[in-house]
Amino acid sequence: MPAGDESTLEVLRLTLVVAASATALVALPALATGYLLARREFRGKSVVETVVALPLVLPPTAIGYLLLALFARRGPLGEETLGFDPGVLFTARGAVLASAVVAFPLVARTARVAFEGVDPRLERMAATLGWSRWRVLARLSLPLARRGLLAALVLGFARCLGEFGATVIVAGNIPGRTQTLALAIFRDIQLGDERGALLLVGLTVVLAFVCLALVERWSRPARCAGEEVA
Amino acid sequence: MHSSFVPAPRANGARCSSVVRQVARAVLALLLLTVFAAAQVPPAPAPKPAAPLELDVYAAASLREALTELGKTYERDHAVKLVFNFGSSTDLARQIVAGNQADLFLSADEKELDKVAEEKLLDDASRASVLGNQLVVVEAIDPKDAAKSFFTQPFTVDQLARPEVKLLALADTATVPAGRYAKAWLEKKELWKTLEARVLPGLDVRATLASIESGAAQAGIVYRTDAAVSKRVRVVHAVPLDEGPRIVYGFAALAKRPHVAEARALLEFLRSADARKVFEARGFVALPSAKPEAKPAKNSHEKPRGEVDETRNERTSEEADEPLAPLEPPRALVSSSLRAPWACACAGALAFLHRK
DSSP, X not given: OOOOHHHHHHHHHHHHHHHHHHHHHHHHXXXXXXXXXXXXXXXXXXXXXXXXXXXXXXXXHHHHHHHHHHHSTTSTTSHHHHSSOOOOTTSHHHHHHHHHHHHHHHHHHHHHHHHHTSOHHHHHHHHHTTOOHHHHIIIIXXXXXXXXXXXXXXXXXXXXXXXXXXXXXXXXXXXTTTOOHHHHHHHHHHTTOHHHHHHHHHHHHHHHHHHHHHHHHHHOHXXXXXXXXX | OOSOOSSHHHHHHHHHHHHHHHHHXXXXXXXXXXXXXXXXXXXXXXXXXXXXXXXXXXXEGGGHHHHHHHHHHHHHHSSEEEEEEEEOHHHHHHHHHHHOOOSEEEESSHHHHHHHHHTTOBOGGGOEEEEEOXXXXXXXXXXXXXXXXXXXXXXXXXXXXXXXXXXXXXXXXXXXXXXXXHHXXXXXXXXXXXXXXXXXXXXXXXXHHHHHHTTSSSEEEEEHHHHHHOSSEEEEEEOXXXXXXXXXXXXXXXXXXXXXXXXXXXXXXXXXXXXXXXXXXTTOEEOOTTHHHHSOOSSTTOOOTTOOOGGGGSOOGGGTTSOOXXXXXXXXXXXXXXXXXXXXXXXXXXXXHHOO
């Protein structure tokens, strides 16, 4: 059964909503983690670094399994433990959660690099002028790292767009509920609907192109000025 | 590029960052729009009078076309939106046990219903054996030479062991009912040991069908109803009903869900004479609705099964004593609590972009 236009639109909408929600969910904690890793020395930092990097290295199916076990009805965060249904598994929220977990290390690590790119001497200078730590962060570090941080978020968004392994386990593959582009392509291939799959692949290529163009733009500040003038 | 090297970089820098900021704002605005558009969709049940109630129907992959057709009819006549999750019944049972997000479970194997019932999630009174099906051996039709076949008629089972049949597509024999049924038949015919190494397992019976259609496997075993959906495969042999395993589709509503009454109404519809016609037209065997009476319903004043009337979709008085949960309580709660961090993140990002 070929996917009609309506269902393709629905898949696209759901994909964007899930990816945007996951990026939004992950934004603050991941940027904060990036900042901590770039600027603070503390005990157990290497442990934090490892934990942050873990979802990047683990197969997404392993992450999916862990989330499934965590939120299953009898799991530590499941219905029977909490006393109410958190409604995570096999819902759009599950898809958001899976994408967020998978995207987190990518955003945090890119943000860390962005913060590390800010000259620490500037921050110290600002401190000597009586700026508080928060003011330095808000008025100096964040603006200077802005492009890298935006790139980090777009990268996370892009990762969410393509997320499959963890999502299929945590959220299933339910049209109109949890079926995002990556899952819809898989289902079309399973059903032997090659035209439908090709259409969806085309859509993902367009989306990926836009995201990568934005990342490229924001992660290379030096060339920006020249390009604008030319 | 630039002849003056003192003021130019600053001017360029300013221009550059303002362009970047504009783009960033546009993207962020888009992102915000999507997020808020999303946030608007699920809630707000109060002001709208007829916000269609959604029922999640987890159904065996082989039911896809029949249910899609019946679902359209049902949605037209009732203020209900059906969300289908088609897949291997075993997989669906696992999903229900883990997440309990289904209102109706239409399984290709009674065993899977048992698994859900063991977890006390099944509305046992609504459970019924509704459909039968039949296994068929199929092969792809060669588009260039429609007469070409790996088999000769009259078909005998040992032809499946011919060397030309390099891969035999079955649904996964461990995780899909269709695969279990096929394996049971091959074991009965004492061919399983011979063929086991050539089996190409599919995630569900439709994936198996697709792998035969595409020519990945030379032959395969699916349900009669699947073969009827495809123009690209030919039925070589229909496994006689008394020879193959008994294939019975069990339907049931799920008990611990907010809309049990509506789910039961849908189930009644799926067992109505009209629905039977649709199932039979697609090759299913509609089983006589005798079994449910054997299992005494918990609430004895329940209407007799099989009797279908249009009023069932309204909440009748006898269904009112069902422990009906308030409309979507946890869902609304979590989604609003989910929105708070989004809003914070978005507001923060906006403030960040708006500063000079």
